Amino acid sequence: MHKVAVIFTGGTISMKIDPRISAAIPALSSEEIMSMVTNIDKYADIEIVNFARIPGPHMTPQRMMELSKLVKKLVKRDDITGIVITHGTDSLEETAYLLDLTINSQKPIIIVGAMRNSSELGYDGSSNLSAAICTAISEQSKHKGVLIVMNNELNAASEVTKTHTLALDTFKSLEFGPLGIVDNDEAIFYREITKHIHIETETIEERVDLIKAVAGMDSRLIKFCVDSGSKGIVLEAMGRGNVPPMMVEGIEYAVSHGVVVVMVSRCPMGRVLDTYGYEGAGRTLRNLGVILGGNLPGQKARIKLMLALSTTNDLKRIKTIFEKGFYQ
The missing domain is CATH 3.40.50.1170 (L-asparaginase, N-terminal domain)
Structure with missing residues (x-):
């Protein structure tokens, strides 16, 4: 039995x-x-x-x-x-x-x-x-x-x-x-899971925030999170991975203060990618140091970033945790 x-x-x-x-x-x-x-x-x-x-x-x-x-x-x-x-x-x-x-x-x-x-x-x-x-x-x-x-x-x-x-x-x-x-x-x-990662940790970094991008949004929420002690921010961006131009200043502010920024899409399906190059678009944000979060929804990307930050502050290692398998 x-x-x-x-x-x-x-x-x-x-x-x-x-x-x-x-x-x-x-x-x-x-x-x-x-x-x-x-x-x-x-x-x-x-x-x-x-x-x-x-x-x-x-x-x-x-x-x-x-x-x-x-x-x-x-x-x-x-x-x-x-x-x-x-x-x-x-x-x-x-x-x-x-x-x-x-x-x-x-x-x-x-x-x-x-x-x-x-x-x-x-x-x-x-x-x-x-x-x-x-x-x-x-x-x-x-x-x-x-x-x-x-x-x-x-x-x-x-x-x-x-x-x-x-x-x-x-x-x-x-x-x-x-x-x-x-x-x-x-x-x-009927099928197997092709991607499976493991993060070995007994602790979790809880100071990670989730922000959803909407039309005409500015940088106030991002700057507030940074000034309040956030260690990481997950951005639910528009579409393929783009934000209103007035949010760019806040993203730069976060990255310059050592806050890890991970971007996912607010769409229920599909991965983010740096396809577009205009102000606030994915290519601009990735050049600033934003990490692409694949096809995860915001709430799961937040959990993953919390666990990643509990093991390392190295941006390259965190980028590997999120992007390996999606962008290689």
Whole structure:
């Protein structure tokens, strides 16, 4: 019998309606959640690990690192086949990506959540959790990095994002599609992940900000972040990787003060590239020292920069972490 450690952190999967306020709050214990996953004892021996009972927006980078350290300990145990982590969906992709970058293990690590709380009709927590456990015990799930299992789809932490505020299939790999599916309690994979990096660190640099570029934007927010002690800034630029001209001064200000600037696109798909050469365009920004962040969304690029800055301040090394494989 396979043993799966199920780490409970909270989220909608642990929520029900509190009649006093007529709103959902974390309330279910780990045992209560597992009791709704019927017949799972036929597939795996479950070891419950209580980490937290918080909603997704209460997750922090420090808590993510604590979770990473816990998972590293668990995967070293010979009796553990795989790890399943319940998580709030609002920050699930950020935690998943951090774990994917910091944990180097062949064992399956699965993150799962729910879009409906247990007081709602069609609560999806138990079905998602059973699918996650079935994925964790599958031989096919090894060497895949961290996976997200929701709505019977298998997605890579490095590719998936939350796309809808309500839909059960909210987690999608928009550019490449899912890795596979869970069908008849079996994980079935259709493709492999071609890019996978690992950042060895036990700490995280939290002073990294995220700024979204919009029409007519100037440099005030960038300068404020720099003057407030930012070590890194992620810019969600327009299109292929361009910003309004009035932002250039702020970017120069950041780079001259030793702040690492990484640029991604605010578009949901496609990588940034220094295709254009006008003022504020990608070629101008790259010549200033801006690092290109590939096809990552801003929230994931921020996690990656936090981890990179925890290991080095060398701009060339950080550039390699972000650009290797995309621009070589």
